[in-house]
Amino acid sequence: MQINTLYSNAVDGNRGAEDELFAHLLVSFRLFVQQRVQDSSDREEIVQDALMTIAAKYREIRFDTSFAAWAYRVLNNKVLDYFKTRGRHRAVESPIGDYDPGGRSWEPDPALKARLIDCLRKVNSAQHKHARILNLHYQGFSTAEICDRLKLTTNYFYVMLSRARAALERCLETGEID
Amino acid sequence: MDGCTDKRLGTRLYAYELRLLAENERQEFEIHLLECPYCHARALKFADAARLIRDDADLQTLAAEAADHETIAPISARSSRLTTIIRSLAVAAAALLILVLKPWQIEISPTQEAVAAENRLAVMYFDNIADPTDSMRLGEITTYLLTTDLSESQYLDIVSTQRLYDIMRLMGHTGTKVVDRDIATHVAEKASARWMLLGSILQMEPGLVVRGQLVDVATGRLLASQHISGEPEETIFDLVDRFTIQVKEDLALPRGAIQEPDPRIASVTTHSPLAYRYYVDGVEYEAQFLSDDAEASFRAAIAHDSTFAMAYYYLAGLTVGEEQDSMIARATAFADNASQKEQLYIRSRKAGVDGSFRTATEALFQVIDRYPDEKTAYYLIATYKSAMGYSQEAIHYLKKAIALDLLYKQAYNHLAYVYNSLDKVDESVEALNRYAALVPDEPNPYDSRGEIYAYNGRLDDAIESFQEALKRKPDFLPSLRSLGDMYVFKGDYENARMCYEQFIEHSDSENRTSARLSLAYIPARQGQMDRLLDLMTELIVIDSLDMVASGERVNQKSMYVMVARAYAARGEYGPALDALDRAIDYNTMEYPDDKRTYRGTRALYLAAAGRIEEAQQVADSLRDESAELGRHPGVYWYAAGAIAFYLGDYESCQEYFKKASWSTESLSAQLFLARAYLETGTFDEAENILEKQLSRYQRYRLQYGPMNVQLHYYLGQVYEKTERPEKAADEYRTLLTVWQEADPYFVEIDDARQRLARLTSNL
Numbered sequence: 001m002q003i004n005t006l007y008s009n010a011v012d013g014n015r016g017a018e019d020e021l022f023a024h025l026l027v028s029f030r031l032f033v034q035q036r037v038q039d040s041s042d043r044e045e046i047v048q049d050a051l052m053t054i055a056a057k058y059r060e061i062r063f064d065t066s067f068a069a070w071a072y073r074v075l076n077n078k079v080l081d082y083f084k085t086r087g088r089h090r091a092v093e094s095p096i097g098d099y100d101p102g103g104r105s106w107e108p109d110p111a112l113k114a115r116l117i118d119c120l121r122k123v124n125s126a127q128h129k130h131a132r133i134l135n136l137h138y139q140g141f142s143t144a145e146i147c148d149r150l151k152l153t154t155n156y157f158y159v160m161l162s163r164a165r166a167a168l169e170r171c172l173e174t175g176e177i178d
Numbered sequence: 179m180d181g182c183t184d185k186r187l188g189t190r191l192y193a194y195e196l197r198l199l200a201e202n203e204r205q206e207f208e209i210h211l212l213e214c215p216y217c218h219a220r221a222l223k224f225a226d227a228a229r230l231i232r233d234d235a236d237l238q239t240l241a242a243e244a245a246d247h248e249t250i251a252p253i254s255a256r257s258s259r260l261t262t263i264i265r266s267l268a269v270a271a272a273a274l275l276i277l278v279l280k281p282w283q284i285e286i287s288p289t290q291e292a293v294a295a296e297n298r299l300a301v302m303y304f305d306n307i308a309d310p311t312d313s314m315r316l317g318e319i320t321t322y323l324l325t326t327d328l329s330e331s332q333y334l335d336i337v338s339t340q341r342l343y344d345i346m347r348l349m350g351h352t353g354t355k356v357v358d359r360d361i362a363t364h365v366a367e368k369a370s371a372r373w374m375l376l377g378s379i380l381q382m383e384p385g386l387v388v389r390g391q392l393v394d395v396a397t398g399r400l401l402a403s404q405h406i407s408g409e410p411e412e413t414i415f416d417l418v419d420r421f422t423i424q425v426k427e428d429l430a431l432p433r434g435a436i437q438e439p440d441p442r443i444a445s446v447t448t449h450s451p452l453a454y455r456y457y458v459d460g461v462e463y464e465a466q467f468l469s470d471d472a473e474a475s476f477r478a479a480i481a482h483d484s485t486f487a488m489a490y491y492y493l494a495g496l497t498v499g500e501e502q503d504s505m506i507a508r509a510t511a512f513a514d515n516a517s518q519k520e521q522l523y524i525r526s527r528k529a530g531v532d533g534s535f536r537t538a539t540e541a542l543f544q545v546i547d548r549y550p551d552e553k554t555a556y557y558l559i560a561t562y563k564s565a566m567g568y569s570q571e572a573i574h575y576l577k578k579a580i581a582l583d584l585l586y587k588q589a590y591n592h593l594a595y596v597y598n599s600l601d602k603v604d605e606s607v608e609a610l611n612r613y614a615a616l617v618p619d620e621p622n623p624y625d626s627r628g629e630i631y632a633y634n635g636r637l638d639d640a641i642e643s644f645q646e647a648l649k650r651k652p653d654f655l656p657s658l659r660s661l662g663d664m665y666v667f668k669g670d671y672e673n674a675r676m677c678y679e680q681f682i683e684h685s686d687s688e689n690r691t692s693a694r695l696s697l698a699y700i701p702a703r704q705g706q707m708d709r710l711l712d713l714m715t716e717l718i719v720i721d722s723l724d725m726v727a728s729g730e731r732v733n734q735k736s737m738y739v740m741v742a743r744a745y746a747a748r749g750e751y752g753p754a755l756d757a758l759d760r761a762i763d764y765n766t767m768e769y770p771d772d773k774r775t776y777r778g779t780r781a782l783y784l785a786a787a788g789r790i791e792e793a794q795q796v797a798d799s800l801r802d803e804s805a806e807l808g809r810h811p812g813v814y815w816y817a818a819g820a821i822a823f824y825l826g827d828y829e830s831c832q833e834y835f836k837k838a839s840w841s842t843e844s845l846s847a848q849l850f851l852a853r854a855y856l857e858t859g860t861f862d863e864a865e866n867i868l869e870k871q872l873s874r875y876q877r878y879r880l881q882y883g884p885m886n887v888q889l890h891y892y893l894g895q896v897y898e899k900t901e902r903p904e905k906a907a908d909e910y911r912t913l914l915t916v917w918q919e920a921d922p923y924f925v926e927i928d929d930a931r932q933r934l935a936r937l938t939s940n941l
Contacts, residue, residue, distance in 0.1 A: 003212050025212075027222060032208050034229075035197060037567060041836045068212040076205065081808070083535065083566060108230050116227055117240060124244040131244035134196075134231070138238045141574065143198045158189040165192035165224070172227060 007067040011059055025051060029075050036079055046082050050075040112172075119171035123164055126177060130164040133157075183214040191217055195228035197570070233600070297431070300337040300371035300395075301325045302362045304388070306379045315455055316379055316414065320388065322458055323418040324375070326517050327443040328425065329549070333435035337369040341551045343465065344583040345369055366395045369551075373401065375425065384410040386417050392428055402428035413451055415444040446517045453482035457489050467587075469496055487512035491524050494531065506531045519549055526558065535562040553582040557589055564596045572596045585616055591626055598630050606630050621647035621654040628660055635873035640664050653684045660877075662696055667875045669916065671700050687728035691721050691737065698740050702883035705920025705927075707744045710883070714741045735764035736881075739776065742783070743883045748923060751787035755780065774800055774813050778838070781817030782846070785824040793821050812838045816847055819854075828854040845871065845882045852892055861900050868893040884924070887916050891926040894933065903937045910934040 003024055009017035029047040037043045053074050061070065124131035129150060136146045147157050167177040182188030187210040193199050194207045211218050221228075231237055304320040306312040322339060329336040345368045351361065359376070366374040374393050381387035390404040404424045408417045419442050426435050448454050460475030473496045479489040490509035494502050509524045516524060526541035539562045545555040556579035564572035573596055579589040590613035597606035607630060614623035628643035641664045647657035662677030678696040685693040694717050701710040718737055725732045738761035745754035762776050769775075777796055784793035797817035804811035819834030835851035848867050855864035871879070872889050879886035894909030910930040917927055 002215060024218075028208075028212050028218065031211070031221060031225060035194075035204070045837050066213070069209050072205070072209045072212055082810070083533070108234065109226060112226055113230055113234065113236070116230055117237065120231070120237060120240055121244075124241070128244075131241050134238075134241035135245035137196055137198060138241060138570070143193065143200070146198075155189075158193055161192040161196075161198075162189040165195075168227070169220075169224060 003068050003071075004066050007058070022051060022055070025054065025071060032072075032075060033079060037082065042082065046075070046078045050078045053078070115172055115175075116168075118175075119168050119177070122171055122177045123167045126167070127160070127164050129160060133161065182216045184210055188214070188217055191221060192228075195221070195224065196232055296335075296372065297333060297429075298335040298337065298369075298371045298373070299328065299425075299429070300342060300366040300369050300374045301328065301339075302342070302366065302374050302376050304377040304379055304390075308379050308382045308387075314382075315458060316382070316386075318458055319414060319451070319454055320377070320379065320418065322461075323414065323443050323447065323454070324421060324425075326447060327418055327422045327440075329519060330441060330446065330517055331426065331431075331435060332438055333431045334426070334429075337366075337371055338549065338551050340465070340554065341369055341582070344553070344585065347585055348583075363393075363395060363398065371395050373429065377404075381407075385412060386414060388417055388421060390421065390425070392425065404428065413444075415442070415447070415449065415451070418443045446515065446520075447488070448479075448483040448486045448515070450483040450486075453479045453486050453489070456482065457486065460489065460492060464492060464496075472496060485512045485515055487514075487516040487524060488520050491516075491520070491527060494527055502531060519545060519552075523555075530558075530562065535566050538562050551582060553579045553586060553589075556582065557586070557592070560589070560592060560596070564592070564599065569596050569600050587613055587617060587620075587622075590616070591622065594626055594630060598633060603630065603634050619650055621651040621657060624650070625654065625657045625660065628657065628664075632660070632664065632875040635875065637664060637667055637875050640875060641668065653680070655681060655684055658684070659693070659696060663699065663877050663880055664875060666699050666703050666880055671704070674700055687725070687730045690724060690728075691734060694721055695736050695740060698737075699880040702740070702744070703880060703887065703916065705747075705884055705887060705917040705924055707747050707884070707921050710744045711741065714744065733764050733768060735761040735768070735776075738764065739779075740881070740883065742779070743885075746783055746786070747884045748921070751783045754783050755787075758783065774803055774809075778813040778816035778820070779846070782820035785821045788824075790821060790825065793817065793824075797821060814838075819847065819850060823850050823854060828857040832858070832860075845879060845885060849885055849889065849892070852889075852896075856892060856895060856899075859899075861896050865893070865896045865900070868896065887913060888926060890916070891930055894930065898933065898937070903941055907934055907937045907941070910937070 003021065006017050006021040006024065010021045026047065029050055030043065033043045033046050037046060050071075054071050058067070058071070129152075132150060133146055136149065141149070143154065143157065146152075147154055150157075152160070171177045187207055190199060190203070190207050194204065194211075199207055211221055301321055301324045304317040304324075306317040309316070312318070325336055325339050328334055329338075342365060345365050349361070349365065349368075362374060362376060372395060374395055375390055376393065377388060377390035379386065379388055386408040388404075388406045388408075390406075392401040392403070393399065394401055404421060406417050406421050406424065419440075422440065422443070423436075429435075448457070456475045456479035460472045460479060463469075463472035463475055473493065476489045476493045476496070479486050480493070483489075487509050490505050490512065494505035494509055497505055506524075506528050510528050513521050513524045522541045522545045526538045526545075529535070529537035529541065539559050542555045542559045542562075545552050546559075549555070556575045560572040560575035560579065563569075563575060573593065576589045576593045576596065580586050580593075583589075590609050594606045594609040594613070597603075597609060607627060610623050610627040610630065614620075614627070617623065624643045624647035628640045628647065631637075631640035631643055641661065644657045644661035644664060647654055648661065651657075658677050658681040662674045662681060665671070665674035665677060675697070678693070678699075681696060682690060682693040697717065698710060698713055701707075701713060714737060718734055718741075721734060721737065722732050738757045742754045742757035742761065745751070745757060758776055758780055762773075762780070765775050766773060777800055781793040781796040781800070784790075784796065797814060800814040800817055801811055804814050815834045815838035819831050819838055822828070822831035822834055831854040832851060835847045835854065838847045848871055852864040852867040852871075855861070855867070868889050871886075872893065890909045890913040894906045894913070897903070897906035897909060910933055913926065913930050914934065917924065920927060
C-alpha cells in the first residue's frame with residue numbers, strides 16, 4: 001500500500017495502518033540516513049528521533065504537499081541538526097581531547113560478496129561503461145564530471161546505470177545477466 | 179506492486195545507491211522512495227549489495243581493472259601530458275612525482291596543460307632596483323597588490339600568487355623572490371598563462387616610480403611596457419590602481435574591462451602600507467607552516483589597521499575557541515574591505531566555525547568556479563567533506579588539490595586520515611610514505627604514520643614511526659608525547675617518563691598543564707591509585723605555581739578529572755565527586771554556556787555509590803538542558819545508562835549507552851556497554867567492543883586510567899564464556915602483568931588470578 005494511503009488510514013484510527021506506516025518509515029529512514037551518517041548508533045538515534053517527532057505531530061498537521069514529503073523533511077532536519085550539533089559538540093565538549101572511535105563497522109556477507117564479484121565481472125564485460133563509471137566514481141568524480149568524460153547526457157547516464165543494476169539484480173538471483 | 183510510479187525517477191535508483199545524485203536530486207529521490215512501493219522494495223532488497231559496491235575495496239579494484247582494459251587510450255593520453263610536465267623537472271624530482279601520482283591515477287588539471295588559457299595573466303615579480311635589498315619588501319608587495327587588484331576583473335584570469343609559488347617550488351626555486359626571464363617564462367608556461375607581467379621599482383623617493391613589461395609567454399614578444407611615476411604624497415596603493423588600468427588597456431581587453439567597476443586596491447586590502455607588509459609576511463609564514471611567526475605578523479598587521487579583514491581571517495585559522503570566534507566575527511564585519519575571492523573565503527570560514535559545513539563548502543565551490551587554481555579551496559572542501567562523513571568526495575578533492583600542487587603536504591597528510599577513516603590502512607600509510615618522500619627531513623609525516631599505526635593496533639610500528647619523527651626533530655612535541663603514550667602501553671615506563679618530561683620541558687606555558695598530566699598516565703596504567711593521587715597532589719601544586727608565575731590562567735579541570743577517576747577506582751565516591759565538582763567549576767569558567775560536561779560522570783559516580791535518586795536528578799536535568807539547548811543528548815543517555823547498569827537493568831543500559839556512544843565519556847560508555855552485553859549473554863557484541871577498544875593505542879584510553887586495563891579482564895570473560903580458554907588466559911595474563919604492582923583493592927586481580935589458574939589447569 002502507498003505511504004500516503006497508509007497515512008490517511010492511520011489518521012482515521014486504523015491501528016494496523018499506523019503500525020505499517022511506521023514500519024515503512026523505519027526501514028526507509030534507516031536506508032536514507034545510512035547514505036549520510038557514518039556512525040551506526042548515531043544513525044539509529046536520528047531515525048528514532050525523527051519517528052518520535054512524526055508520531056507526536058502527524059495527526060495534527062495538514063500537509064501542503066504530501067505526508068511523505070513532510071515526513072522526509074522531518075528526517076532531513078534531524079540529520080542537519082546532527083551535523084550541526086556534532087560540529088559544535090566536538091568543538092566545545094572535548095575538554096581532554098577524548099576521541100570517539102565511533103560505532104561498529106558493518107560486516108558484509110562473504111557469500112553475497114563472492115556472488116557480487118562474479119556478477120560484476122559479467123556486467124562489466126557486457127557493459128564496459130559501467131566499469132568506467134564505477135571506476136571514475138571511486139576516484140571521486142561527480143556525475144557531471146563522469147558524464148563529461150564519457151560524453152553522456154545525464155539522463156542517458158541514469159538509464160545506463162539502471163540497466164546495469166537490473167542486470168546485476170538478475171545475476172544475483174539467477175547467476176546470469178540475460 | 180505494479181511497477182514504478184515515476185519512471186523518470188525510477189531510473190535513478192542505482193545512482194542514488196552509489197551516492198551519485200546531487201543534494202537536491204537525492205532529496206527528490208528519497209521522497210520518491212517513500213512513495214513508490216516498487217522502488218522501495220527494490221532498494222531494500224539490493225541494499226547490502228549496493229553498500230558493497232559502494233564501499234568494498236575489492237570491488238573497487240575489480241572496477242579499476244575492468245576500466246583499465248577498456249580505457250587504454252584516455253589513460254595513455256593523460257600519461258603523455260604528465261610526461262610533458264615532468265620532463266622539465268630534475269630527474270630525481272620526476273621520479274618522485276611518478277611515485278606519487280601513478281598509483282592514485284591523479285589527473286593533472288587542465289590548467290596545468292601547456293595550453294595558454296585565454297586572457298590568463300601571471301604577475302611574476304617586481305624587482306626593486308632602487309633598493310636591491312628590498313628592505314621594505316616593496317617588490318613583493320607590488321606583486322601581491324597587482325595580483326589582487328587585477329583578479330577583481332571579470333575579463334582576466336589571474337594566476338594566483340600561491341600557484342606561482344607552488345610552481346617555483348616544484349622547479350626547485352623555493353624562496354626565490356626574483357628569477358631571470360627564462361625561468362619566469364617557464365613558470366608562466368607551467369601556469370598556462372598567455373601573458374606575464376614583470377617589472378621593476380625604479381625609484382622610491384621622493385615619489386615611487388614603477389616600470390612594467392607585458393610579455394606574450396608563447397612567443398616571448400614584448401607587448402607593452404608601463405611607466406608609472408608617483409607624486410611624493412602617493413602610496414604604493416595609488417600607483418597600483420593606476421598600474422592596473424594601464425595593464426588592462428595594454429592588453430586590448432573588451433571595452434567592458436575598462437568600464438567594469440574597479441575598486442581602489444586600498445579599499446579591498448588596507449590603507450596602511452605597513453599593515454600590508456606585515457600581512458604579506460604572515461601569508462608567507464603561513465605557507466611555510468610557521469604558525470607562530472604567521473600569527474605574530476597578522477597581529478602586527480591588525481595593530482596597524484584594525485579593519486584589515488584578511489588579517490583577521492588568517493588569525494581565525496590560527497586560534498581556537500572564543501578567540502577564534504572573535505577573529506572570524508571581525509573578519510566578517512570588515513569583509514567589505516576584502517576582494518571578492520577573499521570575501522568567499524571569509525564567508526566559508528565563518529560558516530565552518532559555526533558548524534555549518536555545507537554553507538562553508540558552498541562558498542568554496544564559488545571560489546573554484548571563478549578561480550580554478552585555488553588549491554586551498556579544494557583542500558578546505560575536502561576537510562569539510564570528510565568532517566561531514568563524505569570520505570570518497572573528500573578524497574576526490576584532495577586529489578584535485580594535489581594535482582594543482584604536487585608538493586601539497588597538508589593534502590597528503592589529510593588524505594591519509596581520510597583513508598584511515600575508511601579503514602583503508604594500506605592506502606593511508608602509502609599516502610604518508612609519499613608525503614615523507616617529498617619532505618624526508620620533516621617529522622610530521624612520521625608522526626602521522628605513527629598515529630595511524632597506533633589507531634590500528636600496530637604498537638611497535640607506531641613506536642618506530644614516532645622515533646623516526648624525533649630523529650628529524652628531537653623536540654617535536656606531538657611525537658614526544660605520543661611516543662610517551664606508546665611506551666606506557668608497552669609497559670616501558672622509564673622511557674615513557676623520559677618522553678613526557680621532555681614534552682613538559684619544551685611545552686609553552688599555555689600547554690604545560692596538559693603536558694604535566696601525561697605523567698599521571700604511568701601510575702594510572704599500573705593500577706597504582708595511591709601513587710597516582712600523591713602525584714596529582716604534587717602536580718596540581720607545581721602547576722598552580724607555574725601558571726601564576728607565567729601569567730596564565732590556572733585551569734586544572736583535566737587534572738581534577740584524573741583525581742576523580744583515581745578515587746572512583748578506589749571506590750571512594752565522595753572525594754571522587756568533590757574532585758569532579760572542581761573540574762566542573764573550571765570547565766564552567768572556561769565555557770560559561772557549557773554546564774553539561776562531566777555531569778554524566780557525576781551521575782555515574784552517584785549511581786555507583788548507590789545514590790540512585792540523586793543520579794536520576796542529574797540525568798533528568800541533563801535531558802532537559804540538552805533539549806533546551808537543542809544539543810545532542812548523549813551525555814543524558816550516558817547518565818541514564820550508568821543508572822540502569824547499577825540497577826541491574828542491562829537491556830536498558832545497552833540501549834542507553836549505545837545512544838551515548840559519541841558522548842565525551844566514550845571509553846567509559848563502551849566499557850559499561852560491553853559489561854551489560856556480557857551480563858545478558860550477548861557475547862559477540864561485547865567482544866566487538868572490547869577488542870576494538872584494545873586495538874586502539876590512543877591517548878584517550880590512558881586518560882581513563884584503570885578502565886583501559888579492565889578491558890582485558892572483561893574480554894577474558896567473554897572468551898571464557900565462548901569457550902576459548904587460551905585466549906581468555908592470555909587476557910588474564912596481560913591484566914596481571916600490567917597490574918603486577920597494582921594496589922590490592924582491585925577485585926579483578928584476585929579473580930583474574932583464580933580464573934587463570936582454573937583455565938591453565940584445564941588446558
